[in-house]
Every structure is written in C-alpha cells, then in structure tokens.
Amino acid sequence: MMPSTSTVLRDARRIVVKVGSSLVTNEGRGLDEQAIGEWCRQLSALVRDGREVIMVSSGAIAEGMKRLGWTTRPQQLHELQAAAAVGQMGLAQMYETKLRENGLGSAQVLLTHADLADRERYLNARSTLLTLLTHGVLPVINENDTVVNDEIKFGDNDTLGALVANLVEADALIILTDQKGLYTADPRRDPSATFVHEAHAGDPKLEDMAGGAGSSIGKGGMITKILAAKRAAGSGASTVIAWGREPDALVRLTQGEAIGTLLVAQTQKQQARKQWMADHLQLRGSVTIDAGAVHKLKTDGSSLLPIGMTGVVGDFSRGEVIAIVDGQGLEVARGLANYAAAEARLLCRKPSGDMLELLGFAAEPEMVHRDNMVLTK
Numbered sequence: 001m002m003p004s005t006s007t008v009l010r011d012a013r014r015i016v017v018k019v020g021s022s023l024v025t026n027e028g029r030g031l032d033e034q035a036i037g038e039w040c041r042q043l044s045a046l047v048r049d050g051r052e053v054i055m056v057s058s059g060a061i062a063e064g065m066k067r068l069g070w071t072t073r074p075q076q077l078h079e080l081q082a083a084a085a086v087g088q089m090g091l092a093q094m095y096e097t098k099l100r101e102n103g104l105g106s107a108q109v110l111l112t113h114a115d116l117a118d119r120e121r122y123l124n125a126r127s128t129l130l131t132l133l134t135h136g137v138l139p140v141i142n143e144n145d146t147v148v149n150d151e152i153k154f155g156d157n158d159t160l161g162a163l164v165a166n167l168v169e170a171d172a173l174i175i176l177t178d179q180k181g182l183y184t185a186d187p188r189r190d191p192s193a194t195f196v197h198e199a200h201a202g203d204p205k206l207e208d209m210a211g212g213a214g215s216s217i218g219k220g221g222m223i224t225k226i227l228a229a230k231r232a233a234g235s236g237a238s239t240v241i242a243w244g245r246e247p248d249a250l251v252r253l254t255q256g257e258a259i260g261t262l263l264v265a266q267t268q269k270q271q272a273r274k275q276w277m278a279d280h281l282q283l284r285g286s287v288t289i290d291a292g293a294v295h296k297l298k299t300d301g302s303s304l305l306p307i308g309m310t311g312v313v314g315d316f317s318r319g320e321v322i323a324i325v326d327g328q329g330l331e332v333a334r335g336l337a338n339y340a341a342a343e344a345r346l347l348c349r350k351p352s353g354d355m356l357e358l359l360g361f362a363a364e365p366e367m368v369h370r371d372n373m374v375l376t377k
Contacts, residue, residue, distance in 0.1 A: 008238045008264065010256040012171035014052040014133075016237075017043065018161030018228075019176045023244040024059035024091075030066035031059060031090060035244070037098045039176075042250040043138060044102035051254065052133040054168065056141045056161040057095070063087035084145030095140045105137040110144035116163055119319030123336070126167050127364065133168075162228035166235040169371070173232045174253065175225050176244035181261030182222060184209050201233035201263040226263070233265035283334065285314020285341050286323035287367065294326050297333055298375060303366040304335070306347035306355070316341045324368065335373030338364040 019039060026032040039055075046053050061080060064087030065073065074080055092108040099106040109129065115121045132139050143160055158175060165173040185193040199206055206229075210222040222241075229239035242249050242260025253259050289297075293308025304324060316322050317340050324333040339347065339359075344367060346358050355362040 007256070008262060009172055009174075009240065009253045012051070012238075012254065014054075014168060014170045015046065015172050015174060015254070016054045016056060016161055016165045016168070016170045017174045017176065017250065018056040018157055019058065019244055020157070020178065021058035021062055022178045023176060024057055025062040025066075031063050031094050033094065033098075036094050037101070039244075039250070040095065040098035040104070041102050042248060044099065044104045045251050046254055047104060047136070047138065049254065054129065054133070054139045054141060054164060054170070055095070056157055056164055057091065058142070058157045060084045060087035060091050060142055060145055063090045081146045088142065088146070091142065092140065099138055105135075107132050107137050107139050109139050109141045110146075111141060111160065111164075112144045112147065116167065119317065122167065123319045123338070129164075129168050156224045158224040158228040159231065162231035162237075162239075165232040165237040169235055170232075170237045173229070173237050173239045174250065175228065175239060175241045176249065177225065177241060178244065179222065179241075180243045181241050182206065182209060182226070186211065196261050197258060198262045198264065201239060201265050202230040206263070229263040233263070233267070236265050236268050238265045239263045283314075283323050284316035284320050285312065285337075286325050286331075287312050287337075287344060288325050288327065288329075289332070291327065294332055297324070297373070298377075301370055303370040304333075304368040304373065305352055305365070306344075306367050307349060307351050309344065309348045309367060311348065312341055312344045314341055318343075318363070322368075324373070330377060332377050333368075333373050333375045335368035338367055338369065 023035060024032060026035070043053050043055065061073070061083045064083030064085065067086050067090060068083060070083065074083065088108070088110070096106050109125075111125060115125055129139055141160070141164055143157060161173055161175060164170070180195065182196040182199075183193040184196060187193040196209065206226045207223065210226045225241050229241070232239050240253060240260050240262050242253065246259055249259055287304070287309050288311040289304065289308045290310050293304060296302040296308070297304060310327070314322075316337055318337055320337055321334055322337045323331045324335065325331050337344065343359055347355065347367065350358060352365040355365070
C-alpha cells in the first residue's frame with residue numbers, strides 16, 4: 001500500500017525544499033522580496049516544529065542580470081558566471097534578512113557536481129550541513145555558478161535538490177514550482193489530461209507523462225522534477241511537487257494536507273542506506289575492534305571511536321566503505337571511514353581528544369559515525 005501525503009510529510013523530520021527561479025525572481029524580474037519572505041516565514045515555522053530544513057534556491061543569475069542592467073540572458077559562460085557572482089550577493093542577503101526577521105540564522109552554501117563526486121569533499125559538505133542544522137542554522141544552497149562549466153554543472157537545481165537530499169539523508173524533498181504538480185499529459189495541449197496526486201518515484205510512466213527527456217515541454221520543466229524525485233528516492237526520500245504560490249504550502253504539507261503531486265520512495269531511508277553499503281562487494285580495508293567496542297556497536301547503537309580499535313588492514317581513503325571486524329576477524333559492521341588508513345593506524349587505542357596532537361587536525365571524533373554504519377552480524 002502506498003503511503004499517503006499525510007504520513008510521508010507529517011512524519012518527515014529532515015526536509016529539503018527547492019524553489020525555482022521563476023518563483024524566486026517573479027518570472028525573471030529580480031528577487032521577489034514578498035515571496036521569499038513568505039517562504040522564510042514558513043521555513044521558520046517548520047524549524048519551530050522540530051524539523052531540520054535545508055533550502056535549495058535558484059535565482060542568482062536572474063538577480064545578477066537585473067543588477068547589471070542586462071535584459072537578455074547572456075550566452076557566454078563567463079558572462080553567466082559574472083551575473084551569478086553579482087546575484088549571489090543579493091540572494092544571500094535576501095534570505096539572511098528574511099530568515100533573521102523570523103528568528104532563524106542562515107548560511108550560504110555553494111556546491112558543484114565535483115564537490116559531491118569526490119568522496120572526501122562529499123563528506124566535508126555533509127558534515128558542514130549537518131553541523132549547521134545541529135546549531136539551528138538554515139542552510140541556503142545554490143549551485144556555484146561562478147566556477148562551473150558545462151562538464152560539472154548540475155544542469156538544474158531540481159537535480160541539485162535531489163543530490164542534497166541524498167547527501168543529508170533527508171526524509172523528503174519538496175519542489176516548489178510554478179505548476180500545480182504533474183498531469184498525465186500537458187493540460188495546455190490535451191484537455192483530457194488528469195492530475196496525478198500520488199505515484200511511485202521512478203515509475204517509467206511518469207517520464208512519459210512529463211513529456212520525455214527530449215521533448216520541448218520537458219526541457220528544464222517537469223521532466224527534471226520527475227528525474228530528481230527518482231534520484232532522491234534512491235536514498236529513501238519521497239518528493240512532493242507543488243505550486244510555490246499555494247498559501248502556506250510548506251506548513252500545510254507537513255501537517256499532512258495533500259497538496260501537489262506526491263512521488264513516494266519505495267525504499268525506506270535506512271533500508272536504502274543498508275542496501276547501498278551491502279552492495280560494496282569489494283572493500284578497500286577494515287578495522288579490528290575489541291570486545292567492548294563490539295558490545296557498544298551492537299547493543300548501544302554507538303559510533304566507533306578510535307579507542308576501541310586494535311588494528312587496521314588495507315589502504316583506504318576517507319569516505320570509503322570499510323569493514324569493522326571483531327578479534328576473530330568476523331565482520332560486525334561496515335561504514336564510511338572518517339579517516340584514511342594511515343591516519344587510522346595512528347589513532348588505534350587513542351582517545352578522541354588526542355586526534356589533533358596525533359594528526360594535526362580533527363575531522364570528526366569518531367572513526368565511523370553510527371549514522372554512517374550498518375550492522376552486518
């Protein structure tokens with residue numbers, strides 16, 4: 001049985017909200033202060049309700065064009081990058097002002113595809129975002145258009161929203177757009193088109209409904225949202241596509257009201273993560289832990305601290321999946337290493353407080369955090 005909007009969004013604790021350029025910039029005419037203020041009010045309400053929220057916002061290039069007095073979107077990459085550099089100042093300032101008015105701190109985070117393709121930078125980005133959430137700061141993310149080129153561009157912020165949902169293991173992705181949601185066909189061309197209230201993310205039929213990847217109505221439109229929902233579902237996050245001008249859309253969604261189109265992830269978040277780690281058939285290395293650490297991992301659900309490690313095998317890098325084995329060499333768990341093999345060898349049997357002295361830096365207090373670990377025995 002497919003979960004309903006009421007349960008999926010009502011129970012979501014970590015949410016990524018993506019808002020499109022046409023909404024943020026009032027159809028390209030510069031930042032819409034009133035609309036951004038309204039979303040910030042709703043975002044603050046979600047945070048007060050105990051949820052962790054990340055905003056992915058478009059609009060930097062459009063705002064930069066306005067500030068530079070350009071009426072036509074430039075074609076040259078360096079001009080687009082210049083517009084983004086100017087516009088990002090205004091975009092960050094607007095969110096900072098409006099979130100502060102609602103009692104929330106904000107942080108600007110600029111990402112490129114390369115940041116998430118590189119495992120160490122991926123972990124750094126993840127750690128930064130989770131730390132911001134821990135301190136009650138709402139991250140506002142945009143693609144780093146000032147440095148990207150055609151090879152590393154996400155291509156659209158729908159994809160970026162999905163990648164961020166994967167990055168932080170969000171429960172839900174909400175895509176606010178200038179459309180009510182998904183129809184079975186383009187309602188402007190087909191009067192028989194009906195609205196899709198709920199469906200399974202990744203269903204191939206959805207891409208046909210959205211026009212297909214190569215169609216004129218699909219480019220930069222609904223198709224990117226359908227594909228983003230499919231990507232987000234890979235880590236267990238369901239997606240809602242809704243009209244950004246719908247009054248109190250974010251608040252009403254998290255109260256369980258059915259708004260827009262819900263695309264349900266068929267795999268739960270923890271199951272998706274466990275499956276991803278289990279799929280690593282060839283591991284680059286392992287750490288051996290003592291009986292006390294085994295007990296803490298299996299019974300208390302603890303993270304793996306260096307002091308419980310007795311040995312390191314292999315040559316792995318930070319961010320790679322490693323095995324965690326007991327004194328008999330039996331795998332107890334596996335997870336993402338916060339330190340490379342050479343660093344891990346220095347940390348064996350050492351308290352976390354000694355990391356800075358031993359390594360010259362301290363990335364995380366744990367060798368493997370419990371959120372990045374799955375028990376296998």
